[in-house]
Amino acid sequence: xxxxxTTHISHNESLIFERSHPGRAGFSLPPLDVxxxxxxxxxxxxxxRDDDLAGMPEVTEVDVVRHFTRISTWNYSIDLGLYPLxxxxxxxxxxxxxxxxxxxxxxxxxxxxxxxxxxxxLEVIYELQQHLAEITGLPGISLQPAAGAHGEMTGxxxxxxFIDARDGKEASAKRRTMLIPDSAHGTNPASAxxxxxxxxxxxxTPEGLTDLDHLRELCAHGxxxxxxxxxxxxxxxxxxxxxxxxxxxxxxxxxxxxxxxNMNALVxxxxxxxxxxxxxxxxxxxxxSTPHGGGGPGSGPCCCTKELEPFLPVPRIVRTESGxxxxxxxxxxxxxxxxxxxxxxxxxxxxxxxxxxxxxxxYVLTHGHDGLREATEAAVLNARYIAHGLxxxxxxxxxxxxxxxxxxxxxxxxxxxxxTLDIAKRLIDYGFHPMTIYxxxxxxxxxxxxxxxxxxxxxxxxxxxxxxxxxxEAFEDPDLVLNAPxxxxxxxxDEAAAARKPVLRWKPVQTAQAIAE
Amino acid sequence: MRYxxxxxxxxxxxxxQIGVASIENLFDSIPEDLRLRQDLKVPAALSELELLxxxxxxxxxxxxxxxxxxxxxxxYAHYVPTIVDHLxxxxxxxxxxxxxxxxxxxxxxxxxxxxxxxVCQLTGMDIANASMYDxxxxxxxxxxxxxxxxxxxxxxxxSAVHPQYxxxxxxxxxxxxxxxxxxxxxxxxxxxxNSAFDSIDDQTAAIVVQSPNFFGCIEDVKALSEKAHAKxxxxxxxxTEAMSFGLLRSPGACGADIVVAEGQSFGxxxxxxxxxxGLFATRDKYARQIPGRLxxxxxxxxGRRGYVLTLxxxxxxxxxxxxxxxxxxxxxxxxxxxxxxxxxxxxxxVQQVASQCAxxxxxxxxxxxxxxxxxxxxxxxxxxxxxxxxxxxASQLLDSLAxxxxxxxxxxxxxxxxxxxxxxxxxxxxxxxxxxxxxxxEGLHSLSH
Numbered sequence: 001x002x003x004x005x006t007t008h009i010s011h012n013e014s015l016i017f018e019r020s021h022p023g024r025a026g027f028s029l030p031p032l033d034v035x036x037x038x039x040x041x042x043x044x045x046x047x048x049r050d051d052d053l054a055g056m057p058e059v060t061e062v063d064v065v066r067h068f069t070r071i072s073t074w075n076y077s078i079d080l081g082l083y084p085l086x087x088x089x090x091x092x093x094x095x096x097x098x099x100x101x102x103x104x105x106x107x108x109x110x111x112x113x114x115x116x117x118x119x120x121x122l123e124v125i126y127e128l129q130q131h132l133a134e135i136t137g138l139p140g141i142s143l144q145p146a147a148g149a150h151g152e153m154t155g156x157x158x159x160x161x162f163i164d165a166r167d168g169k170e171a172s173a174k175r176r177t178m179l180i181p182d183s184a185h186g187t188n189p190a191s192a193x194x195x196x197x198x199x200x201x202x203x204x205t206p207e208g209l210t211d212l213d214h215l216r217e218l219c220a221h222g223x224x225x226x227x228x229x230x231x232x233x234x235x236x237x238x239x240x241x242x243x244x245x246x247x248x249x250x251x252x253x254x255x256x257x258x259x260x261x262n263m264n265a266l267v268x269x270x271x272x273x274x275x276x277x278x279x280x281x282x283x284x285x286x287x288x289s290t291p292h293g294g295g296g297p298g299s300g301p302c303c304c305t306k307e308l309e310p311f312l313p314v315p316r317i318v319r320t321e322s323g324x325x326x327x328x329x330x331x332x333x334x335x336x337x338x339x340x341x342x343x344x345x346x347x348x349x350x351x352x353x354x355x356x357x358x359x360x361x362x363y364v365l366t367h368g369h370d371g372l373r374e375a376t377e378a379a380v381l382n383a384r385y386i387a388h389g390l391x392x393x394x395x396x397x398x399x400x401x402x403x404x405x406x407x408x409x410x411x412x413x414x415x416x417x418x419x420t421l422d423i424a425k426r427l428i429d430y431g432f433h434p435m436t437i438y439x440x441x442x443x444x445x446x447x448x449x450x451x452x453x454x455x456x457x458x459x460x461x462x463x464x465x466x467x468x469x470x471x472x473e474a475f476e477d478p479d480l481v482l483n484a485p486x487x488x489x490x491x492x493x494d495e496a497a498a499a500r501k502p503v504l505r506w507k508p509v510q511t512a513q514a515i516a517e
Numbered sequence: 518m519r520y521x522x523x524x525x526x527x528x529x530x531x532x533x534q535i536g537v538a539s540i541e542n543l544f545d546s547i548p549e550d551l552r553l554r555q556d557l558k559v560p561a562a563l564s565e566l567e568l569l570x571x572x573x574x575x576x577x578x579x580x581x582x583x584x585x586x587x588x589x590x591x592x593y594a595h596y597v598p599t600i601v602d603h604l605x606x607x608x609x610x611x612x613x614x615x616x617x618x619x620x621x622x623x624x625x626x627x628x629x630x631x632x633x634x635x636v637c638q639l640t641g642m643d644i645a646n647a648s649m650y651d652x653x654x655x656x657x658x659x660x661x662x663x664x665x666x667x668x669x670x671x672x673x674x675x676s677a678v679h680p681q682y683x684x685x686x687x688x689x690x691x692x693x694x695x696x697x698x699x700x701x702x703x704x705x706x707x708x709x710x711n712s713a714f715d716s717i718d719d720q721t722a723a724i725v726v727q728s729p730n731f732f733g734c735i736e737d738v739k740a741l742s743e744k745a746h747a748k749x750x751x752x753x754x755x756x757t758e759a760m761s762f763g764l765l766r767s768p769g770a771c772g773a774d775i776v777v778a779e780g781q782s783f784g785x786x787x788x789x790x791x792x793x794x795g796l797f798a799t800r801d802k803y804a805r806q807i808p809g810r811l812x813x814x815x816x817x818x819x820g821r822r823g824y825v826l827t828l829x830x831x832x833x834x835x836x837x838x839x840x841x842x843x844x845x846x847x848x849x850x851x852x853x854x855x856x857x858x859x860x861x862x863x864x865x866x867v868q869q870v871a872s873q874c875a876x877x878x879x880x881x882x883x884x885x886x887x888x889x890x891x892x893x894x895x896x897x898x899x900x901x902x903x904x905x906x907x908x909x910x911a912s913q914l915l916d917s918l919a920x921x922x923x924x925x926x927x928x929x930x931x932x933x934x935x936x937x938x939x940x941x942x943x944x945x946x947x948x949x950x951x952x953x954x955x956x957x958x959e960g961l962h963s964l965s966h
Binding site for chain 2: 015016017020024025026027029032033034035036037039042043044046047048049050051052053054055056057058059061064065067068069071072073074075076077078079080083085088090091092093094096098099100101102103104105106107108109110111112113114116117118119120121123124131134135146147148149150152153157160185186187189190191192193194195196199237238240242243267268269270271274275285289291292293294295296297298299313325326328344345346347348349350351352353354355356358362364365366367368369370371372373374375377378380381382384385388400401403424425428433434436439453454455456457459485488489490491492493494495497498499502503504505506
């Protein structure tokens with residue numbers, strides 16, 4: 001007889017609202033230690049809340065801890081294993097960096113504290129800027145943008161402000177075209193649009209690189225403000241004509257913006273500034289290992305040439321020899337500089353995602369120059385190792401050797417009706433998070449794999465073996481793949497139905513009696 | 518490097534296996550003249566001990582971090598239950614990516630669904646997104662959304678909105694064909710009167726108001742919503758001190774169409790201004806115009822309930838330049854912190870904290886107003902922040918208060934408006950004891966007389 005099968009209790013964890021019970025409390029506060037006024041005397045009745053916060057949960061501390069601990073087990077995470085999302089750079093998030101960000105002198109510092117009383121915090125910003133300038137070869141830096149797309153918006157607005165200043169408003173108004181390759185991240189066109197540009201798409205060549213002839217043709221219209229280019233591009237290939245590309249755009253009067261999403265392939269090996277790039281954003285939550293946290297926070301520093309520096313967001317952080325506060329060891333004092341008349345303005349309140357800057361600086365200093373280069377080498381080697389391991393079982397649409405990520409397709413498996421989505425879902429049964437799927441859009445059935453440096457050979461072999469096994473299953477037992485995953489708490493969810501009649505929040509179940517009342 | 522699993526030997530073996538002669542050859546696709554021939558000018562690696570010592574020393578130069586503080590103005594010191602940091606520090610949450618694969622991301626997805634629900638409950642709105650970068654960018658996105666919804670191009674914002682929020686809004690809309698006008702606040706009440714928005718017309722997309730506003734004054738949101746709606750414009754309400762939701766009538770109940778807020782008050786450390794979390798809520802009918810990610814309920818074939826990212830056709834990865842926003846990464850982990858905070862404090866905890874903030878702030882205001890030469894220039898009701906006018910220059914007074922008494926007594930408004938040399942903004946929360954408040958009052962008295 002089979003033992004009775006039951007579902008594990010953690011699999012049935014409901015919404016917190018469904019656990020709520022009037023009278024439960026998870027908090028304790030000290031008693032009020034000032035004379036209490038009647039509420040109506042300090043805040044007029046009609047301005048007071050009148051719904052008694054109905055529906056908000058009433059639970060104990062134990063309820064909350066068990067609730068989140070249970071639902072956390074439904075997540076995959078880097079600490080569990082390889083998380084090969086292409087273009088996402090899911091590398092190890094050091095606990096040391098977390099500890100640094102929680103040092104009381106940073107964590108408890110109010111952003112409107114006076115400059116003199118926040119010298120340590122300003123020094124951290126300044127120091128990280130110096131390192132990022134060295135890594136990118138671009139000296140003008142703002143750490144204010146909160147994420148990659150925010151950095152893109154900042155960079156593109158800088159291009160616009162520069163051209164306005166260079167050509168005058170009238171001539172500049174005729175330069176409203178932003179060129180973006182067809183392989184780009186969706187944030188690129190969206191950011192360009194926010195800055196008032198019209199997007200024109202550049203084709204990629206069959207080799208997966210920017211089509212120079214098409215670029216020349218588009219530049220010949222005379223209306224090009226700039227080019228937004230990811231390098232290595234989203235196919236994982238280094239744009240080997242990058243210098244020529246920059247020259248073509250510059251000769252046409254435009255500027256080159258580089259999407260730094262793929263900097264993990266370049267740190268310590270080559271610098272965008274040396275390639276002719278004018279402005280770039282970095283993703284501290286990718287290349288510099290700050291945790292992605294299930295969707296943020298990120299940090300998207302914007303780095304630019306000396307020429308573009310006056311257009312960066314305010315305030316800038318500057319170093320001087322005199323001022324208030326305890327100076328740094330070398331005598332430096334840091335100040336906020338708001339006097340930048342050409343600045344595009346502020347893109348975020350205060351100074352950006354400061355906690356991420358601390359973690360990124362800790363990353364840089366823990367690695368040192370050797371370690372930064374070593375990480376790049378290991379990341380590229382791991383991607384090449386996967387490319388080598390999968391070539392016999394999956395279609396690799398581009399011949400060129402990849403950098404830090406590699407794209408394969410489902411072309412061979414599709415003949416059996418097994419598509420990229422199915423392969424991704426089956427990979428879950430083998431204990432891996434799937435790769436990025438159906439991106440870049442120009443590759444049909446794309447599977448973009450980025451292992452990063454944070455994975456050892458043994459695990460790479462396991463991943464390769466899992467992928468090869470799925471390729472065999474696709475031919476021998478396609479249904480097994482088509483119905484995957486088989487090992488998770490829930491199966492594939494009906495996303496189409498969810499979008500047709502969206503339920504975006506919990507609401508109390510209305511009993512017939514309550515409705516009647 | 519201890520974060521890189523493969524040893525140099527293993528890497529050499531891997532190179533051999535894939536038929537690449539040397540590490541340098543991995544980079545053959547980069548033109549020779551672009552490859553760095555020397556080390557980056559970044560210091561050599563620090564050990565864990567050295568690194569911690571360095572950061573501890575640097576942190577020690579942030580004198581303000583350890584002071585008794587009455588600073589607010591968009592970032593607030595509130596008590597954070599111990600479990601918040603413990604729970605968000607679980608690997609399963611903090612080392613996960615955006616939940617693109619729902620079968621193995623249900624923990625994150627359910628937490629976001631709970632977050633969206635809590636934001637709706639607090640703001641009194643129908644729907645909320647999975648978060649924005651912060652309150653300031655949320656407000657800017659609300660302005661852009663109002664233009665999309667109404668197809669009108671004029672927006673009138675109260676000048677009592679946080680000055681940095683106004684700056685960010687200006688940056689965001691400068692190329693969007695939106696004219697941003699300012700409605701002056703009343704210098705007696707500290708509120709923005711209805712008449713300040715008299716330039717509203719049938720080209721006006723939205724009225725933007727912050728309540729409590731930058732000076733702490735509670736605005737008449739209901740009257741402003743009527744003003745906006747009479748012309749077919751939307752009312753956008755921004756809130757920087759989200760704890761006020763615990764006590765004040767929700768913007769939704771007052772007729773707001775879009776509510777944005779800074780969620781830092783809910784369990785998020787000050788951390789010199791970020792990362793924080795932007796709350797964004799609106800009406801059901803605008804679901805397809807909202808920026809950012811949304812999580813919705815979904816079912817699998819066996820009828821089991823789960824959660825997925827939904828209405829993605831609004832977003833940049835599908836709609837590209839026609840997306841409702843360029844946002845991709847948001848503030849997931851900080852939204853989680855706010856969720857854990859709100860669930861731990863719960864309905865009664867949030868109410869009690871809000872009540873203590875208001876009681877203590879009003880006690881402080883009464884005591885400060887008793888000092889000779891000090892007044893409260895604005896008459897409007899307030900929550901936990903208020904403006905004080907002293908007999909001397911506020912920046913000097915506050916500097917000496919910090920230096921001599923170890924108290925950060927407020928924010929000198931001259932930093933934002935040179936015509937207010939003697940005014941400063943004081944914020945009192947549940948973390949300030951009576952003893953601290955009395956010390957502030959004593960300090961203000963002794964240093965100005």
